Amino acid sequence: MAALPRAHELGLIGCHVCGQICRDTQVDHAACPRCGSSLHRRKPYSAARTWALLIAAFIFYIPANVLPIMRTVSLGDVDDNTILSGVVELWVKGSPDLAVIVFTASIVVPMLKFLVMSTLLLSAHRGTSWARRQRAMLYRLVEFIGYWSMLDVFVVALLTALVQFGFFSQVEPLPGVVYFGLTVILTMLASQSFDPRLIWDCKDEDD
Amino acid sequence: MTDHNQPPSVGGGLPEPVVRRKRVNAAWIWLVPAVAALVGLSLVINAWRQQGPAINISFQTAQGLESGKTVVKYKDVVIGKVTNIRLSQDHTKVIVKVDLDKSAAGIAVSDSRFWVVRPRIGLGGVSGIDTLLSGSFIGVDVGKSSQPQTDFVGLENPPSVLHDSRGKSYILHSSDLGSLDIGSPIYFRRIQVGRVASYKLDEDGKGVTMQIFVDSPYDRFVSTESRFWNASGVDVSISADGLKLNTQSLATVLAGGVAFNDAPGPHPSEKPVPENTTFTLFDTQANAMAPPDGEPSYIRMRFDQPVRGLTVDSPVEFRGINFGRVVSIRMDYDEKTNKFPIYVGALIYPERLGRAHSKLQAIAKSHGDNDMSQIVTTMVAQGLRAQAKVGNLLTGQLYISLDIVPNAPKLTEYDPNARPLEIPTIPGSFDKLQEQMAQIVDKLDKIPFDAIGNNLNHTLADLDTTIKQLNGDVLPAFKNTLKGANQTLGTANNALSADSPLQQNLSSTMQELQRMARSLRVLTDYLNTQPSSLIRGRAKDAPPVSNGSPSTAQPQQGSKP
Numbered sequence: 001m002a003a004l005p006r007a008h009e010l011g012l013i014g015c016h017v018c019g020q021i022c023r024d025t026q027v028d029h030a031a032c033p034r035c036g037s038s039l040h041r042r043k044p045y046s047a048a049r050t051w052a053l054l055i056a057a058f059i060f061y062i063p064a065n066v067l068p069i070m071r072t073v074s075l076g077d078v079d080d081n082t083i084l085s086g087v088v089e090l091w092v093k094g095s096p097d098l099a100v101i102v103f104t105a106s107i108v109v110p111m112l113k114f115l116v117m118s119t120l121l122l123s124a125h126r127g128t129s130w131a132r133r134q135r136a137m138l139y140r141l142v143e144f145i146g147y148w149s150m151l152d153v154f155v156v157a158l159l160t161a162l163v164q165f166g167f168f169s170q171v172e173p174l175p176g177v178v179y180f181g182l183t184v185i186l187t188m189l190a191s192q193s194f195d196p197r198l199i200w201d202c203k204d205e206d207d
Numbered sequence: 208m209t210d211h212n213q214p215p216s217v218g219g220g221l222p223e224p225v226v227r228r229k230r231v232n233a234a235w236i237w238l239v240p241a242v243a244a245l246v247g248l249s250l251v252i253n254a255w256r257q258q259g260p261a262i263n264i265s266f267q268t269a270q271g272l273e274s275g276k277t278v279v280k281y282k283d284v285v286i287g288k289v290t291n292i293r294l295s296q297d298h299t300k301v302i303v304k305v306d307l308d309k310s311a312a313g314i315a316v317s318d319s320r321f322w323v324v325r326p327r328i329g330l331g332g333v334s335g336i337d338t339l340l341s342g343s344f345i346g347v348d349v350g351k352s353s354q355p356q357t358d359f360v361g362l363e364n365p366p367s368v369l370h371d372s373r374g375k376s377y378i379l380h381s382s383d384l385g386s387l388d389i390g391s392p393i394y395f396r397r398i399q400v401g402r403v404a405s406y407k408l409d410e411d412g413k414g415v416t417m418q419i420f421v422d423s424p425y426d427r428f429v430s431t432e433s434r435f436w437n438a439s440g441v442d443v444s445i446s447a448d449g450l451k452l453n454t455q456s457l458a459t460v461l462a463g464g465v466a467f468n469d470a471p472g473p474h475p476s477e478k479p480v481p482e483n484t485t486f487t488l489f490d491t492q493a494n495a496m497a498p499p500d501g502e503p504s505y506i507r508m509r510f511d512q513p514v515r516g517l518t519v520d521s522p523v524e525f526r527g528i529n530f531g532r533v534v535s536i537r538m539d540y541d542e543k544t545n546k547f548p549i550y551v552g553a554l555i556y557p558e559r560l561g562r563a564h565s566k567l568q569a570i571a572k573s574h575g576d577n578d579m580s581q582i583v584t585t586m587v588a589q590g591l592r593a594q595a596k597v598g599n600l601l602t603g604q605l606y607i608s609l610d611i612v613p614n615a616p617k618l619t620e621y622d623p624n625a626r627p628l629e630i631p632t633i634p635g636s637f638d639k640l641q642e643q644m645a646q647i648v649d650k651l652d653k654i655p656f657d658a659i660g661n662n663l664n665h666t667l668a669d670l671d672t673t674i675k676q677l678n679g680d681v682l683p684a685f686k687n688t689l690k691g692a693n694q695t696l697g698t699a700n701n702a703l704s705a706d707s708p709l710q711q712n713l714s715s716t717m718q719e720l721q722r723m724a725r726s727l728r729v730l731t732d733y734l735n736t737q738p739s740s741l742i743r744g745r746a747k748d749a750p751p752v753s754n755g756s757p758s759t760a761q762p763q764q765g766s767k768p
Contacts (some may be wrong), residue, residue, distance in 0.1 A: 029226035
């Protein structure tokens with residue numbers, strides 16, 4: 001089956017924001033005549049930006065896991081917990097369901113994001129047409145779970161605000177949570193700056 | 208190819224994009240991972256720079272220690288954390304690995320000491336109560352050495368004296384530890400000024416050596432004249448002033464303590480002593496405050512009387528001055544006399560006799576007598592004797608009294624060279640009294656009470672017959688005599704009655720005498736007025752004497768011419 005024509009083949013360019021279609025005049029820094037947002041065929045330097053943000057997120061992910069994220073003081077007993085030690089503690093102290101949730105939100109999801117984004121970027125770079133639909137699905141998944149990745153940060157923020165009973169019980173945030181928050185933000189930005197149309201920019205052999 | 212011609216026609220009616228300002232160069236995005244890398248790197252560098260030395264501390268038990276949680280604190284500042292706890296190779300100890308902060312690297316020197324701060328409740332007080340809730344931590348006493356060390360042996364108890372505490376330590380010698388312990392308080396005028404730092408048994412096992420620490424500024428009160436005594440427990444004494452109960456503080460009653468003070472009296476040569484000076488720890492304050500005893504001498508006394516009431520530690524007195532104590536009482540058998548003499552050994556402190564001792568010593572020295580045996584021999588010849596005297600009539604406690612007895616019996620055998628020095632004895636005052644009483648009883652026994660009774664009986668019988676005789680013969684005669692006497696008295700009575708002639712004669716005589724006295728008075732009156740009448744004779748018309756007045760003098764004169 002013959003492939004449908006591409007927009008650049010037709011000399012057209014669409015606005016990402018309002019959907020206005022213009023003639024592609026091939027000028028630099030073109031903007032939509034209707035809404036004023038910049039016009040581009042693909043997100044400019046999408047791969048580079050995604051890579052940069054992803055790498056930065058990954059760098060921050062190391063201290064986020066190594067440094068403790070939360071200090072629990074209960075009756076003078078000071079307890080500093082990293083993400084992993086918190087999970088272990090929850091598991092040991094008889095809340096495996098909570099441990100699974102925290103583990104998923106804090107370890108599985110970020111790692112999944114790193115893997116998925118790397119896969120998407122690498123495959124897009126190579127321009128392969130392998131499993132394009134599945135890759136598009138992965139991208140949508142990453143976009144979707146991005147909202148839920150801040151779970152740990154929210155937990156720490158809520159506990160810090162709620163548990164303030166002085167000597168008896170107190171929760172303090174520790175630097176690790178900042179790095180974890182940065183990781184989450186950067187991965188979200190990375191997935192945003194990735195242009196899913198790159199998945200489809202290849203020779204249409206299998207379509 | 209028609210496909211290629213179509214596009215212009217498709218976009219024919221469409222608007223053209225407008226040109227906007229230049230966008231930021233997209234390469235700047237790489238700044239983000241660069242910054243992230245920088246942050247990460249700085250974290251790593253920081254962690255590496257914070258990393259201090261790792262040390263191993265061995266403890267008997269890991270009670271209260273938790274890997275990754277237990278911290279090391281110095282002056283309540285966290286300087287490290289326990290990272291690992293494991294058993295030693297021979298399973299006898301626990302090796303605790305501690306990562307110290309970089310800033311605390313200087314703490315790991317050879318004379319630093321580590322101990323686990325746990326809640327401790329002792330008689331002297333409660334410590335580490337905060338660790339009840341927060342968990343134990345490891346305390347440090349930082350040493351002054353500059354030699355680094357990584358393996359330490361932890362203390363099981365907190366040290367009582369820290370390296371940075373100001374003050375001085377001193378050594379105390381005592382015969383036993385009493386109720387003292389490490390950390391027992393040191394009192395000066397009932398203010399706690401220090402504590403016992405350590406103790407150990409002497410090498411020969413005959414005493415205890417203690418190290419005490421006196422805090423600054425009280426350490427300057429420890430001088431050459433200071434006396435230390437064991438202030439443990441309660442000191443009860445009964446004296447002429449009544450019952451006295453003396454303690455340093457309630458804590459010492461339970462936990463023991465040491466007190467010190469200057470010996471009484473002026474101390475012209477008193478001066479502070481350097482660190483680690485050795486002192487003696489006395490049992491009681493009274494012993495501590497007594498003049499120094501000097502070297503004791505051993506004497507022996509042989510008593511032939513029973514010494515019930517004499518015990519070890521009974522005092523030995525010379526003329527009432529306590530200068531020693533009994534240390535042994537042993538019985539012997541003398542086969543020659545078939546007696547059981549009792550040998551009493553006593554330690555005497557001649558220096559307690561004060562100047563008497565020093566003078567005697569000087570005299571002995573001048574005679575070349577080094578151990579004063581000659582002086583003692585002389586004194587024995589003069590009558591120096593020991594007596595077991597009753598110190599307490601109620602309990603019958605005895606004490607040894609040494610004194611010069613002037614009329615002491617001469618000794619036939621006395622060996623001045625015998626060692627130990629032997630002091631002859633005489634029976635004590637109580638024994639003497641008993642002896643004299645026995646003698647009196649003996650003498651009383653010898654009186655022939657039966658014979659005396661018989662004689663008395665005879666005498667009484669004789670007396671009886673005499674009285675009978677008196678009644679029969681003498682009394683009737685006596686009656687007659689009394690009757691005669693009665694008659695004589697009746698006659699005398701008649702002679703003296705008012706109507707007797709004797710009485711009447713006496714009355715008339717008295718009247719005559721009265722008249723005579725009256726005429727005599729008239730004569731004298733007349734003579735008074737007319738003294739010349741004695742020579743010239745009586746005037747013829749002499750007026751009556753009773754009218755002799757100035758008013759009647761006129762006619763007298765007038766009539767005269």
